[in-house]
Amino acid sequence: MKQVLKNKNKRLKRLFILTAVIILTLSLNAQSNFEEIMSETLEEFGNSSTPEEMIEVANKFERIASVDTSEWLPLYYASFIHCILSFRTQDAKQKETYIEKAQSVMDKAMLITENESELYTLQGMIYQSLMAIDPITNGQIYGSKADNSFKKATSLNPKNPRPYYMQAVSVFYTPEQFGGGKKSALPLFEKAMELYETFQPENPLYPNWGKEDCESQLESCKSS
Amino acid sequence: MKSIVSLFLFLFSVSLMGQTISGHIFDKHNKPLPSANIYIKGTYNGATSDTSGYFLLQTSMHDSCMLVVSFLGYESYNLLLTKSLVKKALKITLTESTNSLDEVIISAGTFEAGEKKRAVTLNPIEIATTGGSDGDIYNVLATFPGVQKQGETGKIIVRGGEADESKTYIDGMLVSSPYTSTTPDLPARGRFEPFMFSGVMFSTGGYSAEYGQALSSVLELKTPALFEEDMLSISLINVGPGISYTRHNDTRAFSGGVNYNNLFPYFLMSKSNLNWIKIPESYSGKLHYRQKTKNSGLIKSDFNISHGNSILDYSEMSDEYQRIGLENTNMYAKTNYNSELTDKWIMKTGVAFNRNIDKKEFNNDKLNENLQSAHFRLGFTNYYNKNITLKIGLEDYLLDYSFNYVTSDLNTNIPLNTTDNINSCYVENDLRITKKLAVRLGLRGEYSSLTENVSLSPRTSIAYKINKASQLSFAGGSFSQQSHHAYLKYNPSLNFEKAQHYILNYQAEKDNRMFRTEVYYKKYNSLVTFTPGIQKEYENIQNTGTGYARGFDLFIKDSKTISYLDFYASYSFVDSKRKFKDYPTAVCPEFVSKHNFNLASKYWIDKIHSQLSLTYSYAKGRPYNNPNSDQFMSSKTMDWHDLSGNISYITNISGNLTVVHLSVSNILGKENIYAYRFSRQPDNSGFYSSTPIKSGLERSVIIGVFISID
Structure with a gap:
């Protein structure tokens, strides 16, 4: 009887270890699953070009976010895609819809972390897009909101080139009468480029965009 | 061990059980919804609907799973999928979520504008650049439907x-003296500059039970939460310079400024029929402080102070001159504290103090008027769910008015004092019955410690959304207001004056075009009546007056049809009769103009980076009483026309945003007559002679440079 019990104990112990191992591998698996699906989706993002394709990718990022609820990156990309779409479209109504979506996803991301430089950069971009809808009415309000977001982004990570780059783009397209133009944008592009040269994302999934565009815009600033 | 193996086998078999789920996503009107996100809850697995609303997704599912459909602006949709369900194509209908922008909103009687995009926006820049505004909020409101400007006083009707039936609030706190004090025939201005505010709610009737002590209208000015930009602003204007400075960080913000004003250049540039001994001059200062606290709490403090004086030789009739001196000191201080108590309860509190001291001299007689008020508010809002909101609150309004008239020979000394404490409470319930129908029910109770009167004012609003672009609303209710302290000082047992509003509103809004019309009926009772006194100004003061006002307004706004051109037009018709004050019969009162029309336009000229604004205003002549006629109040003044405009040139001076602004009122130079003043006694032939009441300032010209330094 004792022997049986001992055996049973042994078996239970083994079962326990096994279960523990399974759970561990499953969770490790889940972790690598996140990375896997993120890099897969990022690749799809790189290959997408039409609004339909981009929305499909954004939806996928949102689905990832619905599973990995403590990750801000998938929400960042979902919001980022809608923000890009809002810049691209000329239709005011459509623009508003994209911005609304970008902002609602952004709000969720901010609930996960409030100390992420990239999120503030993107928030600044959303404000820039809002500004573009009606510059005369919205310009002042969202212009300074955008500036504040970029400042916050820089304070959270002084090495992040993107807040400088986005500010540079905004100044670049502002008429000279309002303090914009190539001349005023040049130092910002230079600062952004300097940071791009040394910037290393925390891991391959982190935002790492803008360098090429910044380079070519810097050249066009210099050439004139 | 066997069991573990079978567990693995089970897991294996489940993952092999590939399934195809397909279907269509529609909205309520069977329109396909593209770009919706469809996924299996808890997995990465999902799909996006195409232009025909169609989706297809492959899944390795268990016996059952949860399918989720999410799409911005719609309620998210959950469906428990079982094997049997999977085989057929799904048809999923999404319902619009009620917190989307297209929802029905209570809107009868109200113009609301702030940061949110609405067809009628009224932010500081819009106010400052409206033709004829001269940077005064009330001048812009005067061009709105249902509103007319009383030219000689500068106030809105x-x-x-x-x-006096229109009340001004800042963040819910009453401002007891919203206009500047002036000498006769010089129009008053709003005390607060538009750049202090981030949004405006203006109601021409049927307003919420949150607002009391106003018979006709409520203007709610909203200040910004935190200031967004650090800057130094300098304004160099022909009527005086100003400077202000703002600093902020994530949790705190501070702003302060000073201004100096002297109307000398006004009178230099245009003719005036006023004989100034000392041209109006004033100093003002302001401080604003913001602090975020725990639980998303926010403290907002605003402080304004001003001091001004002027001396004038004034001729009421052509031959007699009187020297009038005015020295005014005004102070307004208020603090709000708002905080989230729980995720459903929000607390809003506020304290405001307002003090206005007018020291007037008539030849050598002296009149000191001192009006002090304090206002306390404690309000709670409960967001029970997204369709039910409950507001309850308590208010305490203290007013102390003292009046002291001393003649030069010191023989007459009339000190009068009125102290009143009005306690109020309100409860209001907003119910969204369906996405198309919303109802607001409110009740307000008020008690005056001075007159010991109680009033109960039930109010209601109903709004029905006809379709995406248009809405029909109704508002009605009772409104009460304490009799003016000018009468209370003689008779402290007066009653509240009362009004009843009934408003029907239709508005349609699409792609930056808006049409709005309102029909209304307003009934007055318990208005103050008196007989002109011999010893005192008024005698036999009672609340026996009655009256009514009825009419309609039209409003259109368009910023789409012509690019860079933004315009609105308003027309108001009002038919009103009153028997109040010392009126012997019910007639149309002297301050009412039957027809009012305004056309305000703004045009952005890209080439020269300038905005040009022009506003044309028309008001039908107003009645006045001619004592030479046997019929009371039967004469009419001439119609009133005004064309005002401004141009703002935007540039930069060494990288700092600079606006050069030129504003001219009454461009056509028309001599407008507001009313006539008659001699108190007839001449020998029994004839009362008269002089026209005109604006003491025929045309105002403002030239200014505004620089913002980051």
Whole structure:
């Protein structure tokens, strides 16, 4: 009887270890699953070009976010895609819809972390897009909101080139009468480029965009 | 061990059980919804609907799973999928979520504008750049439907209501002296500059039970939460310079400024029929402080102070001159504290103090008027769910008015004092019955410690959304206001004056075009009546007056049809009669103009980076009483026309945003007559002679440079 019990104990112990191992591998698996699906989706993002394709990718990022609820990156990309779409479209109504979506996803991301430089950069971009809808009415309000977001982004990570780059783009397209133009944008592009040269994302999934565009815009600033 | 193996086998078999789920996503009107996100809850697995609303997704599912459909602006949709369900194509209908922008909103009587995009926006820049505004909020409101401007006083008249029936609030806190004090025939201005505010709610009737002590209209000015930009602003204007400075960080913000004003250049540039001994001059200062606290709490403090004086030789009739001196000191201080108590309860509190001291001299007689008020508010809002909101609150309004008239020979000394404490409470319930139908029910109770009167004012609003672009609303209710302290000082047992509003509103809004019309009926009772006194100004003061105002307004706004051109037009018709004050019969009162029309336009000229604004205003002549006629109040003044405009040139001076602004009122130079003043006694032939009442300032010209330094 004792022997049986001992055996049973042994078996239970083994079962326990096994279960523990399974759970561990499953969770490790889940972790690598996140990375896997993120890099897969990022690749799809790189290959997408039409609004339909981009929305499909954004939806996928949102689905990832619905599973990995403590990750801000998938929400960042979902919001980022809608923000890009809002810049691209000329239709005011459509623009508003994209911005609304970008902002609602952004709000969720901010609930996960409030100390992420990239999120503030993107928030600044959303404000820039809002500004573009009606510059005369919205310009002042969202212009300074955008500036504040970029400042916050820089304070959270002084090495992040993107807040400088986005500010540079905004100044670049502002008429000279309002303090914009190539001349005023040049130092910002230079600062952004300097940071791009040394910037290393925390891991391959982190935002790492803008360098090429910044380079070519810097050249066009210099050439004139 | 066997069991573990079978567990693995089970897991294996489940993952092999590939399934195809397909279907269509529609909205309520069977329109396909593209770009919706469809996924299996808890997995990465999902799909996006195409232009025909169609989706297809492959899944390795268990016996059952949860399918989720999410799409912005719609309620997210959950469906428990079982094997049997999977085989057929799904048809999923999403319902619009009620917190989307297209929802029905209570809107009868109200113009609301702030940061949110609405067809009628009224932010500081819009106010400052409206033709004829001269940077005064009330001048812009005067061009709105249902509103007319009383040229000689500079105050607004809403739907046949006296100027005093319109009340101004800042963040829910009453401002007891919103206009500047002036000498006769010089129009008053709003005390607060538009750049202090981030949004405006203006109601011409039927407003919420949150607002009391106003018979006709409520203007709610909203200040910003935190200031967004650090800057130094310098304004160099022909009527005086100003400077202000703002600093902020994530949790705190501070702003302060000073201004100096002297109307000398006004009178230099245009003719005036006023004989100044000392041209109006004033100093003002302001401080604003913001602090975020725990639980998303926010403290907002605003402080304004001003001091001004002027001396004038004034001729009421052509031959007699009187020297009038005015020295005014005004102070307004208020603090709000708002905080989230729980995720459903929000607390809003506020304290405001307002003090206005007018020291007047008539030849050598002296009149000191001192009006002090304090306002306390404690309000709670409960967001029970997204369709039910409950507001309850308590208010305490203290008013202390002292009046002291001393003649030069010191023989007459009339000190009068009125102290009143009005306690109020309100409860209001907003119910969204369906996405198309919303109802607001409110009740307000008020008690005056001075007159010991109680009033109960039930109010209601109903809004029905006809379709995406248009809405029909109704508002009605009772409104009460304490009799003016000018009468209370003689008779402290007066009653509240009362009004009843009924408003029907239709508005349609699409792609930056808006049409709005309102029909209304307003009934007055318990208005103050008196007989002109011999010893005192008024005798036999009672609350036996009655009256009504009825009419309609039209409003259109368009910023789409012509690019860079933004315009609105308003027309108001009002038919009003009153028997109040010392009127012997019910007649149309002297401050009411039957027809009012305004056309305000703004045009952005890209080439020269300038905005040009022009505003044309028309008001039908107003009645006045001619004592030479046997019929009371039967004469009419001439119609009133005004064309005002401004141009703002935007540039930069060494990288700092600079606006050069030129503003001219009454461009056509028309001599407008507001009313006539008659001699008190007839001449020998029994004839009362008269002089026209005109604006003491025929045309104002403002030239200014505004620089913002980051």
